[in-house]
Amino acid sequence: MPELPEVESRRRIAERYLLGRTLARVSAADDRIVFHGVLPRTFARVVSGTQVTGVSRKGKILWLELDRRPWPVFHFGMGGTFHVYETAARRPAYWKVELVTSEGTRLAMTNPRRLGRVRLQEDPLREPPVSLLGPDPLDAMPPLGALAALLSRRAAPIKAALLDQGVLAGIGNWIADEILYQARLDPGRPARDLTRGEIRRLRARLGAVIRKAVAVDADSNRFPASWLFHHRWGKNPEARTARGERIAYRTIGGRTTAWVPEVQGGSPRTPRRRR
């Protein structure tokens, strides 16, 4: 589940339960895939006994700042999350890391599909994958000119450019589709062909969607009813938006793309007439 808003929600959870606390006990599941570049038992030993001085995020990557380096870096992949609970018996299925504070609060990272990664790094901001990320649109949205420059050389479809974490950090499949729908842009348009006005629209909707999703703590039940999000799942050929617009599906940038031809089908030169 995790795109920028979901990861930000997990960051706040970790901050609430771990900031200022000592990690009295740390457990690591025996998983040589999710633990990347560090053995699980080494991870547990190194992190154990530290105090948490901060919880940071850039794009979809989250890390703990500790009073001693290296620091744990989490990437959730598809479907990973954090769980908070009070007793060992409640440790969730598919757990990879369990942190127990000296007060006894427990926080576990889960990762059923094992596409997530847990690393141990001296300085996450300066090391991959974080060092390869573009700006995070929640706290460092690029100005219009900078965003235009970022897109101006890209021949790939705008949808694919939005999914590229080196352009902007944190946009995933549903957010890309949501933004393009709200900005009335065809997801297949080459990024470099967008006009200044279209990029302005894209930037505005990008900021609005991310801020709103974060404001409701990534709880999709509280996303505005007008969003494509509520209607896009399942590739249902009958699917329609809240306004009754037909939703179509195609593959762009290797991902299922939900879009609304009657809203997003117009070219910039010959805008489709609204009725």
Added chain:
DNA sequence: CTCAGTGTTCAGTG
């Protein structure tokens, strides 16, 4: 049984 999926990486291609 088959296939899609809120993600990333890497080999292959032009």
Added chain:
DNA sequence: TCACTGAACACTGA
């Protein structure tokens, strides 16, 4: 070298 595409990864759930 760069940019892009599609398969692979691993596993669940419909």
